[in-house]
Amino acid sequence: MEKIADIFDGLTGQPRAREVLGVAYANGKLPQTMIFVGPKGTGRKTVAMMLARALHGQGQGSPSVRRDNKELRHPDTFIFSEVLAELRAQEQSSPIKRTTDAVMKFLSMSPIASKIKVAIIDEADSLSEESQNALLKTLEEPLADSVLILISEDEKRLLPTIVSRSVVVRFGPLNDADIKTVLPGISDEILKIVQGSLGLAKELLVDLEKLDEMQKMCQFWLTLNKQSTEDKLKWTEMMRERESAVKFLETGLRVIRSEWLTQPTEAGDRVLRQIRTAILQVKDNVNPRVAMEAMLLAL
Missing domain, CATH: 1.20.272 (Zinc Finger, Delta Prime; domain 3)
Incomplete structure (x- = not known):
C-alpha cells in the first residue's frame, strides 16, 4: 500500500490534489514538472508553496524568518510573479521575457541551501509563445535537482509540447460549504460573486x-x-x-x-x-x- 504524506495542513478543499501530491511526495515519485490548473483563489499557489517547503525540509511548524513584515523566500525557491513585479517596478522592457530568462538560469544552477530547487511560475498564462518555447528547452533535459510548477487557469493556453512533458494536477472551485467553514460570516451575495474563489472571498469580506x-x-x-x-x-x-x-x-x-x-x-x-x-x-x-x-x- 502506498504511503501518503500530509504536507498540506491548513489547506481548504482540494482533496484530490492533496491525495495525488501527498502520495507522490511520500513515495519519492513527485513529477519534476507539474501544471496546477484551476481558477484563481482556489489554492494552487498555496499548494505549490507548501510543496516547496516540504521539499526544502521546512515543516509546517518551523518558524519563518521575517524582515519588514515579509517572510523571507527560501533561496532555492523561485516565484515568477515576485521577480516579474520587481522588473515592472524598475520599468524594465519586456519584463515577462526577462523573468523567463531568470527562471531558466535559476533552474540551470545548483541548489544553495537544500537538495532541491523549486521554480513556481504563477503567471504561466501570461507567457508568450516565444517564452514558452525557450522554457521548453529546459523541460526537455531537466536536472535531477529541479522541480518546476506552472500555475494556469487552462492548460490549453500552454504549448502542447509543454503539457505533454508535465503532469497536470487539477484544482476545482471551492464549494460554498468549504468557504463558509473558513469564513462563517460570508453572505450568499459574495459567494455568488467569487464563484468558488476563497482568496477573493477573503478580500471582499474586509x-x-x-x-x-x-x-x-x-x-x-x-x-x-x-x-x-x-x-x-x-x-x-x-x-x-x-x-x-x-x-x-x-x-x-x-x-x-x-x-x-x-x-x-x-x-x-x-x-x-x-x-x-x-x-x-x-x-x-x-x-x-x-x-x-x-x-x-x-x-
Whole structure:
C-alpha cells in the first residue's frame, strides 16, 4: 500500500490534489514538472508553496524568518510573479521575457541551501509563445535537482509540447460549504460573486469598497450586450491602471465563464477568448486602456 504524506495542513478543499501530491511526495515519485490548473483563489499557489517547503525540509511548524513584515523566500525557491513585479517596478522592457530568462538560469544552477530547487511560475498564462518555447528547452533535459510548477487557469493556453512533458494536477472551485467553514460570516451575495474563489472571498469580506466595485463590474459584464460605447469607454478610463485593468478583465472572465458553463454558446466562447487575449496583452506591458478599448469595442 502506498504511503501518503500530509504536507498540506491548513489547506481548504482540494482533496484530490492533496491525495495525488501527498502520495507522490511520500513515495519519492513527485513529477519534476507539474501544471496546477484551476481558477484563481482556489489554492494552487498555496499548494505549490507548501510543496516547496516540504521539499526544502521546512515543516509546517518551523518558524519563518521575517524582515519588514515579509517572510523571507527560501533561496532555492523561485516565484515568477515576485521577480516579474520587481522588473515592472524598475520599468524594465519586456519584463515577462526577462523573468523567463531568470527562471531558466535559476533552474540551470545548483541548489544553495537544500537538495532541491523549486521554480513556481504563477503567471504561466501570461507567457508568450516565444517564452514558452525557450522554457521548453529546459523541460526537455531537466536536472535531477529541479522541480518546476506552472500555475494556469487552462492548460490549453500552454504549448502542447509543454503539457505533454508535465503532469497536470487539477484544482476545482471551492464549494460554498468549504468557504463558509473558513469564513462563517460570508453572505450568499459574495459567494455568488467569487464563484468558488476563497482568496477573493477573503478580500471582499474586509474591503467593502472593493466589494461595491466588484458588484458594479459584475453587473457591467452580465449586461455587456446592452452596454453603450460610452459606458464601455468609461470603464476603460476608470480601469486604466495595469493592476485595475487585470482585475476588471479577470472579473469579466469569471462572470462570462460562469454564464457560459450554464449555457455554452459560440458567442460566449468568442468573448472568453478575447478577454483572455486582452489579459495577456495587459500583463505583457501593452497599454491597458488601449487593450481594453480594442477588446470591448470589438464585442
